Amino acid sequence: MSGQGLIRLHHVPWGRSFRVLFLLCEMGITPDEIIRYSIGDRAMREPGLTGVSPAGRIPALEIDGITIFESSAILQYLCESRPEYGFGRPPGHAERVRFLELMSFAETMASLIEQLNMNHLFLRPPAKASPTVVKLNTLRLKGTLAALEGMIGCDYLLPSGFSAADAMAGFNLFAAPYYVRTDGFPKLTAYWERLQARPGFQAAAAIEGPQTFYAQEFYEVPQDV
Ligand SMILES: N[C@@H](CCC(=O)N[C@@H](CS)C(=O)NCC(=O)O)C(=O)O
Known part of the structure; x- marks a missing residue:
């Protein structure tokens, strides 16, 4: 599997980024770093987040040397890059x-x-x-x-x-x-x-x-x- 390097999640507790945390944990992966924000934080409009998620929204995930935003895209990437867990349903699959x-x-x-x-x-x-x-x-x-x-x-x-x-x-x-x-x-x-x-x-x-x-x-x- 891939998964080289640091894994950093941009996160609001119990926000949509919970989806990413949940799937990572299902894979037995704990992020190396979780950067926590609150809704309405100025920090959500600053480059630390907008540099990885242009509209300043969570989740964003830094993984495998790339950054991804949008929870569905992140989850699909995790499924495709780590197919051994069987959490995706690739093209051609009945589901x-x-x-x-x-x-x-x-x-x-x-x-x-x-x-x-x-x-x-x-x-x-x-x-x-x-x-x-x-x-x-x-x-x-x-x-x-x-x-x-x-x-x-x-x-x-x-x-x-x-x-x-x-x-x-x-x-x-x-x-x-x-x-x-x-x-x-x-x-x-x-x-x-x-x-x-x-x-x-x-x-x-x-x-x-x-x-x-x-x-x-x-x-x-x-x-x-
Ligand atoms: N479609 C996006 C939505 C992301 C989103 O809107 N996240 C909310 C938190 S659950 C957010 O960052 N809100 C901050 C804001 O609106 O300023 C996804 O699924 O990742």
Whole structure:
């Protein structure tokens, strides 16, 4: 396998970069260095990050003498450069198309979570969250969870077993229950428990420590819409 040189992850704890940490841990790889940021940090707009991720977003990964940004691209690179773990589904594989769909669909979900984070957590007076937008995005997020629920036929998202698509989903399933009650999604709930029980998830979660991003257990949709 490849994997020469220093591995440095640009990271926000329990942000999308958790996906990278999770897959690396599944491969038994611990980054040599994790540079931690907080959302809103000036450091996210400075060259230490923008030099490796031009829009100043995490994750970015320095590995094998190259740098990569975008979580899905990073995960696909890790799968391709380290095929011995079997976490990708290469061209010609029977699950290839569903794998590609799931890798992108995770970002459809995450963009809704990001909008809800913005409205519930980050807007400060005089800026005001829009109850209508919160309601719509919550419903849309619920719709994506229902879609995922319908796709789970086996232990993981793909019938042949754990893949990078599950690492993509891991961040979403950590964050989505702060906005959508998941008791109506029994398969998803059991799947999330299976993901959390994996040694790679537990190793990544131990590196993360307790989440401090969400101050409440659940964020209700405002009732005045
Ligand atoms: N599609 C990108 C999204 C990256 C992204 O937006 N990350 C968020 C954290 S989860 C971020 O860096 N936000 C900082 C900002 O918006 O300033 C990916 O999957 O890597």
